Amino acid sequence: MSAPDPRAELVSLLPRLRRFAFGLTGDAHVADDLVQAGCLKAIERWHQWQPGTSLASWMFRILQTTWLDDYRSRQRQQTEADSEALEAIAGEDGRRVVEARSDARVVRRVIAELPEEQRVVLMMITVDGLSYKEAAEALGVPMGTVMSRLARARARLADAIGGEGS
């Protein structure tokens, strides 16, 4: 069987790529720009992808490096604005905070506040469902590093949002 068109393969991954990029960038429009740039880059370098390995992992890696190289500096101010919004919410009265706990926007703000290396593994593993091994391979770091980054991300999220139970 001949190989399928890379473009069709990438299109079939778009929902997952958009979700990952949204978590990475914290902004829906920037995320779509990033996904487009990442997919075009992937098509140019398609020969570097090894058939049989996870295309999603490879794409997550491309999105992350593209974000680091080309986009992130432009987004710093946005991130600072988000963190102020988070502080404002955290300062509200207890009842409203409890109501807001399950609010997806609040969770996303907390995630946006995580150090990037933690945010990336959280999006890859907890949100997208990659295994630790796949994430470690995609990021080129040892499994133990993935494990501790993920645990720190989950702990921060638990401490920031979960009140009772801890």
Next chain:
Amino acid sequence: MRIDDDTLVAYLDAQLGSDAEYEAVEDALAASPALRARLQSLAESGELARKAFDAKLEEAVPPQLIAAIMNAPLPQADTGWAGRQPVSAGGANDVEDAAAGAAPRPATPAPSAPGAQSGATARPAAAGLGARLAAWLGQGFGGAAAFASILTLALGALIGHYLLPPPEAGAPLARQGEPIRNAALAVALQAAPSGLAVDLGDARVEIMASFTGRDGRICREYALSGPASGHEIGIACRDGAAETGWRLAFVAHEPTTAATEGGYGTASDRLHEAVDAFLSEHVDGEPLDAERERTLIERGWSAD
């Protein structure tokens, strides 16, 4: 043994290395209410993170994004896909000439909306794909058929195989008037510019031309070919009631003949004549130009 967050999270994610490690965690949990509480809040944190991004997965993918990817040129690398499969080489080209000459116009209005049954509630990645296709098409395109066909696309398997177990000559893959159910074909109709051949593994689909019909509906002619699927030329028209947004107005099919066995070959004159007859009966006017077509793709084929 001290159980830290790393271990608890790996326990929750079923990523510990050995049975002994699971037993150690479970013994510690049994002995410590505080550890159980910690496990609970770490579990909640994962659930919240997933839920916070769930909606993104179901959201319709912007057609411009799909179009930008489908329009990207493939590199002429000496390894990998492009080297083995020249994009526009091969059999379908002379069909395009014929189709472009006979300016189109569509066809039979299609009746009843098919009930989009949605059954795919299972979590696993594969089951989610059907729902994801629904998301990018922005329609209720769910259920087993969607699930099967998106898998076909994802695995690069033969779309013709899914569409038609080739019987005798002239038997259509889907009947005229039916909605387009094949995910790969639906995506090509939705996002590919005319003239682009999308290789799907063992078959290739090429969108030949787009045109507006007498009834004002927009239609696209496609050619599908592959060693096992044979040749098919179809005309699909926009229909909001169809699950994928496209309904088949006309189709002509012929199986692969001995002469074209093992290759992509070309459709026979007879097939072209059938399409030309349909077009001349239902169409007068020019195909949409590339710019207009691009605008429509970016708009997701919605009216102005």
